[in-house]
Amino acid sequence: MKFPKLSNLPKLKLKAASLDARKARSGYLFVLPFLIGILAIYLPILLDSVWFSFNDLKYSADGISLVPVGFEYYQLAFKTETFTTALLNSLQTLLFQVPAILIFSLFIAVILNQKMLGRAMFRAIFFVPVIISTGLMDTISMMDVSQDMVDSSMEGVMSGTGQEGSSSAGDLFSAMDVAVLLNYLPIGASMVEFVVQLVNSVFDIVNYSGVQMLIFLAGLQSISPSIYEACQIEGATAWETFWKVTFPMISPMILVNAFYTIIDSFTRDTSEVMQFISGYVATGGASMRTAMSWIYFLIVFLIIAVVGGILSSFIFYQRRD
């Protein structure tokens, strides 16, 4: 048996390293546009924005001038009760909505992955919300709601059920219908309210889970059919197959989707805090808005870190090689 000469080894190593270095250099070229963007545009904007939140903005003829105030606006933000309640409410909705969206979108993705009557049609319909998910329609219905509030505060509570019935055209059922339906059942008013809320958020959940469905579907498609074949041969039921094969294989997607859902539901324009921030005009104005945005961002970041930490310990990664 012949061993390679020792003198050959460093040479080989050197060659490999230089190839890697060459490749690495072209790597820089590929990410160059993004790198320039980060260094020349994004970071300056980011720093500016942070800096604004520590300053008082004064608009004058030649642009804006800044007066440093330190942490004043951050303290003020936490003292503003409307802001903190909006934050808490957002967290509450998140707690309810994220698991609901995840479960729903996984469920639908599993169904859309099966062979069934009209699958192509259902796929086309289910991904419509993806296309319009930036919430133009939401913004419009928000405008309606605020207009309604202005009107009703001016004119008092208008009579006329017609107005109530169809002004919430975006809602699946008007709250009235559900309330009327449930009034015949012997349950309390708070229960009725809860069901109405649930029904209306079902609409939200369906409309906000388009992208997640798409990602889950992609994940499902990437599971090798031979595993399912093996399951069938071993005599596993569909239920067992789902929990022992599909679920672990899809678990990385659950993490991705959890991140996406949290980010999406926090930064969407219709979320309560975002609305509060963009509508804020009282003391501090623009600086205060920026400060509140940063507080919000830090909270979102914290939540993502916690959720990521918890979820990633449950995730099963298939070794690909």
Add this chain to the structure above:
Amino acid sequence: MESTPIITKETKNRLVVDYEGKLSFKERLLRKLKTSNTWIKVLINIFRFIFMLGVSYVIIYPFISKIANSFMTVGDIVDTTVIFIPKNFTTEIYRYIFTENHYLEAFFNTVLLSLMCAIIQTFIAAIVGYGIAKFKFKGNKIVSAFVIITMVIPHSALELALIQHFTNFDIFQVISWNYPSILELITGGPLKLQGTFWPMAILSFCGLGFKNGLYIYMMRQFFKGVPDELEESAYVDGSGVFRTFFQIILPLSVPMMITIFLFAFSWQWTDGFYTEIFFMNQDTVRLMPDVYQNIPKSLATDFSGTTLYNSVIRNTAGLMIIAPLLVVYLFCQKYLVQGIERSGLVG
């Protein structure tokens, strides 16, 4: 009793197995119906179909109701007895939005802007995604982290700074408010980019546009799924890094790129944040999100149902904004699912 299957040798390499023996079709059908499994399957199928139909209804219902409302007159909208089918059919809402809200102008401007952004963003996402996925350069992790950061930071936090930067655009000026920089010395002052397409073009080109972090991330995941052997064999054959990318990898990723193009196009189309920041003056450049913000003067009413009517008008405008997108979607949705299917977005 089951008869043993009859196996005959048809040709040299082919066996034919006749499982059913002499059973007729009717007999086979009857036997199948007798097992409970079949019935459960049929029940599940029916239940599943109805469930999907129900959820589809939830998705489609708002559109149907909005379309129905859009053809109504004020009287019909206030009238509670009118549901879905208008008594006095009219297209006046559409007509006035067309003429008084400058729909066509907004449409063409938005087509231009969205096409430009979508093309640049798709291409840049592909390049950057490829760079992050396949090259182990120093700082790769940092770049990836920044991709995530651009996704996570809410854009309202950056609103003011964005406006500041692009009204007086100066790429060499790192902190924007106090000292003159190189560009200012050359051009004699910062560039005024407010009200032009340039801010969006620059942001797209740097992969910082609307939701671009997500596109880069998707591209990265896609390229991670492409086996390294493909490129290695290309390198061995003497093709350079860029040639390999453009001639081998890029054609491979067309389905994914169509998906991202569709996302970029439609999200840019309905985006109100960046358009509001960069096109503050609606009269210079009219864009789609401006269409729903004003109520056409000819449609203004003094009836008690004004609020309701205005909301119907706004919703109709919204429908008109979305309609071209839906047409595009109908043609591209096949690719959307396909691209995602092939992406193998597994982390």
